[in-house]
Amino acid sequence: MAEQHRIRSLSPLGEFDRLYHFNGGLKLAENRAVSLASPARSAGIPPQLVLPLQQHIGEAAKCLVQAGDRVHKGDMLAEPVGQVSVPLHAPTSGTISAIETRPVPHPSGLPAPCIVIDTDGKDTAGPMMPPVDYLQTDPASLCELIRRAGIVGLGGAGFPTQVKLARKHDIELLLINGAECEPWITCDERLMIDQAANIISGIRILQHILKPQHCVLAIEDNMPAARAAIRAVLENGDYGIRLVEVPAIYPTGGERQLIKVITNREVPSMGLPADIGIICQNVGTVAAVHQAINAGRPLLSRLVTVTGDGVREPGNLDVLIGTPVSHVIAAAGGYSSDIERLLIGGPMMGYAVGSDAVPVIKTTNCILAVTPQTMPSPRAALPCIRCGKCTEACPADLLPQQLYWFARSGNHDAAQDFGLFDCIECGCCAYVCPSHIPLVQYYRHAKTTIWAQEKQKQAADVARHRHEARLARLERIKQERTERLEKKKRAVSTQGSVGEDPRQAAIQAALERVKRKKEQAGFTPANTENLTDEQLQQIEAADRRRGSVHHPEDDKG
Ligand code: SF4
């Protein structure tokens, strides 16, 4: 209720005919035309797919297969663990050749557990999910289907989509993000041009789930082809979707920045867009939702921009998840010359990988191969001159220079106080820094260290709770045993006081019998008068015999 109250206290949304600004940002050379020129094409089926179990924010999926297993396209290879997790499916048919640690696309450069499939080239499909009439299906069931399809945010963040959709808040605005994140990247625009109808279909499903008051599809004002394709679909019906063009200023495609531009609302520090009544989804994600619900197809591939002057035929390729980057580069005509760097992502937020053996994963939106001419190696960093240019450029309203000092000195508490986790790692600060300080690297390192410490602390907390629970259980058992013994002792003592001791009772019974016998012995029967001598002798003989008999009851005592 507190959240809903907070949403109601926000200023109402208008008709989205006015745009707002975020602080800083940069106008960068776009370098988009080279990859946007031709329609998307398939990268084909590589001989081997490498599928990391961790492909999204949250818990890694749990492997369900083993080496030697035959798999079909669409088979579930790994199941989700917990709520913030999704399954992993086989993108094509083949045989599991290994489950082992392999190089993966990650800024740390560390390898991670992967499922390796030797593909058979047949692309044989297993049983897929049946298509669903979403209008006849309740939102919770649709969210579960989206989860089973393994869909995560395809804009780069990789947050499991069903978790965002399952929020309990009232949603005022469903905001579909068609603004590209960075220069060079065109996969979202290409998708809008090639699959406008699928995107609108996916948005309709999310409208049915969330029942938002408003729905906006935001694109940048330098996307005329995407605008035309989306408008052509929207003109065919009354979908309740407003197409809004925003200025192409980097990083407008960032979730928080786009929300600011469209609504003038700011996502609270450490909060979520849902906290201010907004759900934001990438166009690629809604196209994947359409495929899952209307075609029963899990997330098996994604559109990747392959570009840079280091590749011969830049473009957007439909790539099976798990395809090695080397195969994708080959599908784009191969390397054009000696490349300076191979980046996963764009020039601002991307990270260099040391090998093209790493695979494409669900969050890979761009492979950028650059030569020294277009992207020279970073220059040596010089001391900070406190010029303040980084602060002017920061779209998150942070103080990058202060963050740098705190991150560098390991003062993580202060770095967090200054909004380290509100930093979106856009790189604007480092881009303008005259001292060429690799600021973002410091922020990433600080975040990774804090997360690792937090994980260690959580593990220690769990161990401590377990130990305390064990001690409490042992103490309870000891207490219960003591109480049982006390109870027994009290019972014995009570029995003794009322003469119920069985041994004493037996002695008492024996004494009673002896007494009765004595009394009986002194009793004279009424029919013993006028007996003959012979009868008296018989009685004496009988008494003698009786007296010589040993009665067993006499032994009791
Ligand atoms: S831009 Fe660079 S040199 Fe200038 S204040 Fe920021 S960190 Fe220091």
Ligand code: SF4
């Ligand atoms: S990388 Fe972080 S600190 Fe630097 S400009 Fe972007 S949001 Fe601000």
